[in-house]
Amino acid sequence: MEDKDIIALFLQRRGDAVSETDKKYGVYCRSIAENICHDSRDAEECVNDAYLAVWNSIPPQNPVSLKLFLARIVRNLSFNRYNEARAEKRGGGETALVLDELAECIESGESVESEIDRRQLGELIRSFVRTLPRKERQIFVRRYFFTDPVKSIAQRYGMTENNVLVTLHRSRKKLKELLKKEGFYNG
Amino acid sequence: MDKKDLYRSMQEIDDDILQESEKRSKNKPWLKFAVIAACTALVITAAAITVPLLTKSPAAPDEPAVIKDNRYDKNKTASASETAIGWPWEYQTPMERYSAFEFNGAAYVSRSNVISDESLLGEIIHDENASKYEIFGWDSYTEEEKQELEMEGFEIRKIKNVDSDKLIAVRIFGEYVVFRRDIQEEQAFPATLGELYNEYGLSKTLKLDRYCEKNGYSNGDYFTTDAGQYVIDALADCGDAPLISADGAYFDDTYGITFTATSEALGIYKKSFIITEEGYLCTNIEEYGYTFEIGADKANDIISYVKAHSEKTELEPFYNSVAGIITEIGDGYILIDDSVLCKDEKDGIVFKIPTDSMIVRRWIEYYHLKTGDAVMIEYKGDISKDYTVNGIVSMSVAIITEEGVIVEE
Numbered sequence: 261m262e263d264k265d266i267i268a269l270f271l272q273r274r275g276d277a278v279s280e281t282d283k284k285y286g287v288y289c290r291s292i293a294e295n296i297c298h299d300s301r302d303a304e305e306c307v308n309d310a311y312l313a314v315w316n317s318i319p320p321q322n323p324v325s326l327k328l329f330l331a332r333i334v335r336n337l338s339f340n341r342y343n344e345a346r347a348e349k350r351g352g353g354e355t356a357l358v359l360d361e362l363a364e365c366i367e368s369g370e371s372v373e374s375e376i377d378r379r380q381l382g383e384l385i386r387s388f389v390r391t392l393p394r395k396e397r398q399i400f401v402r403r404y405f406f407t408d409p410v411k412s413i414a415q416r417y418g419m420t421e422n423n424v425l426v427t428l429h430r431s432r433k434k435l436k437e438l439l440k441k442e443g444f445y446n447g
Numbered sequence: 448m449d450k451k452d453l454y455r456s457m458q459e460i461d462d463d464i465l466q467e468s469e470k471r472s473k474n475k476p477w478l479k480f481a482v483i484a485a486c487t488a489l490v491i492t493a494a495a496i497t498v499p500l501l502t503k504s505p506a507a508p509d510e511p512a513v514i515k516d517n518r519y520d521k522n523k524t525a526s527a528s529e530t531a532i533g534w535p536w537e538y539q540t541p542m543e544r545y546s547a548f549e550f551n552g553a554a555y556v557s558r559s560n561v562i563s564d565e566s567l568l569g570e571i572i573h574d575e576n577a578s579k580y581e582i583f584g585w586d587s588y589t590e591e592e593k594q595e596l597e598m599e600g601f602e603i604r605k606i607k608n609v610d611s612d613k614l615i616a617v618r619i620f621g622e623y624v625v626f627r628r629d630i631q632e633e634q635a636f637p638a639t640l641g642e643l644y645n646e647y648g649l650s651k652t653l654k655l656d657r658y659c660e661k662n663g664y665s666n667g668d669y670f671t672t673d674a675g676q677y678v679i680d681a682l683a684d685c686g687d688a689p690l691i692s693a694d695g696a697y698f699d700d701t702y703g704i705t706f707t708a709t710s711e712a713l714g715i716y717k718k719s720f721i722i723t724e725e726g727y728l729c730t731n732i733e734e735y736g737y738t739f740e741i742g743a744d745k746a747n748d749i750i751s752y753v754k755a756h757s758e759k760t761e762l763e764p765f766y767n768s769v770a771g772i773i774t775e776i777g778d779g780y781i782l783i784d785d786s787v788l789c790k791d792e793k794d795g796i797v798f799k800i801p802t803d804s805m806i807v808r809r810w811i812e813y814y815h816l817k818t819g820d821a822v823m824i825e826y827k828g829d830i831s832k833d834y835t836v837n838g839i840v841s842m843s844v845a846i847i848t849e850e851g852v853i854v855e856e
Contacts, residue, residue, distance in 0.1 A: 324462065325462055325466065328462050328465050328466065331465065332458060335458065336455075336458060339454065339455065343451070358454065359450045359451065359454055360450070362450045362453045362454055363449075363450040365453060366448060366449070366450065366453065378448075378452060378455075378456070381448060381452060381453070381456040382456045382458070382459030383459065384456075385453075385456045385457055385459055385460065386459045386460060386461060389460055389464055390464070394467070397464065397467070397468070398467060398468040398470070401457075401460060401464060401465060401467075401468035402468050404454065404457050405457045405458075405460055405465065405468070406468070420734070420735075422630070423693075423735070426693070444448055445448065
């Protein structure tokens with residue numbers, strides 16, 4: 261079924277909207293959730309919560325890409341679940357590695373805390389990824405948005421794992437410099 | 448702001464960027480090189496190949512077959528079927544059986560190329576009876592397979608002029624296969640062109656005799672040249688040229704010449720050696736896309752010298768191929784008739800395919816191909832006067848179509 265037809269089902273408040281979504285994007289959503297939660301039961305719950313969130317947001321929203329709309333929601337809910345699990349000393353896995361990598365971009369500096377920073381940070385990331393060369397950007401997004409393991413990124417793009425790691429390292433260095441320049445921390 | 452804020456902020460990445468990252472590369476590593484490499488065709492990347500090209504190799508050892516040009520009907524296409532077959536152990540080639548191992552604490556991976564000229568081999572560095580190295584994935588072998596591998600033993604030899612820290616030759620079931628050290632650390636990249644030259648003895652192990660011009664990503668004309676040694680020596684003078692990238696950067700949108708680099712000693716077949724007018728040398732002979740900065744003056748000197756010593760030629764496909772219908776399965780050979788692909792059936796040729804290679808034999812013995820089946824063969828060697836195809840590298844079941852419709856035999 262086409263995305264626009266599934267969205268139409270949501271707009272008409274039809275019960276099969278969720279089952280059609282799951283049929284088309286269930287595997288995709290679960291793979292994102294599992295990358296982040298590192299636990300299949302948690303992942304399953306996140307995906308179900310995501311379907312409910314979509315049900316609650318369409319209408320009024322009418323996303324252009326249902327797939328990416330789902331990806332964002334699943335990612336967000338899964339990361340919340342990951343944080344809860346960490347608080348209970350569970351979890352770990354790929355997300356912990358990804359976070360440690362990101363910590364490199366802000367380490368050794370004093371963070372400047374304020375609510376406005378978060379909005380500005382989003383803006384900065386949005387424009388930063390556009391400055392990266394295409395391949396580097398794709399790898400960056402796979403790792404820090406989709407939380408993909410390095411191995412799967414290497415397979416996706418036909419590279420060696422080492423090459424992926426080197427590329428990610430280079431991107432993080434660029435991001436670190438930008439964050440410092442824009443005053444997100446006092447390095 | 449902490450790492451979690453940074454992670455959450457990725458949520459703001461725009462849809463088109465996320466969409467872009469959903470794509471998968473259908474290609475092998477360094478496809479970019481493969482595409483622009485001189486003398487390569489889409490044979491290795493496209494599932495369907497066009498009517499096989501038959502070229503008269505200029506370097507045939509004995510009289511090669513003379514094959515009339517333009518025999519084929521361009522509406523007819525032979526394509527390799529996509530059937531993937533997991534061959535059982537007894538039908539695997541030595542290289543398929545054994546592709547990676549550990550030796551002296553370092554990992555080595557097969558380059559899937561064989562050294563048949565034993566004069567290229569150096570001293571033995573590991574006796575075949577010793578067993579101090581570990582075979583990668585040992586647990587995945589069955590007991591019977593382990594026994595067979597242990598009985599075989601593996602003799603490891605140096606390759607002359609090449610640093611054994613980089614490449615070694617391992618005798619596997621009677622063949623010397625080139626293995627390369629699997630580099631995991633950035634520090635292991637050569638810092639200069641001189642280092643790469645020393646490690647691989649490039650002055651002695653490399654031969655450059657074909658190239659194509661490139662403009663950005665497009666290939667221009669193809670040439671043969673006798674200036675190969677000049678190029679190798681001229682680059683040897685740039686020993687201090689620094690490595691500035693290991694991911695194939697700096698040659699995308701520039702004019703340059705792309706040599707085909709083949710070397711039995713190095714276990715490489717049709718890799719790339721690119722010199723750009725902006726002053727870069729880019730090569731994938733060590734799998735990574737190394738770029739060295741040799742300087743624009745030097746690069747342009749080399750390019751103009753080469754251009755003054757070349758002759759225009761045709762594109763040579765990555766592998767040559769023949770396809771047709773099996774007409775006979777004999778003792779030690781099969782016959783393939785390609786008249787089904789010809790404009791005029793009378794121009795058809797019956798090729799003889801020796802079955803001494805496991806690559807061919809397993810299709811008959813295990814897959815039970817029979818007369819009337821269509822097949823496609825890729826080969827590195829020549830076609831001798833009696834139309835025997837030499838140096839077969841792959842075989843597959845073929846689908847023959849005429850304007851998209853399957854031709855029934």
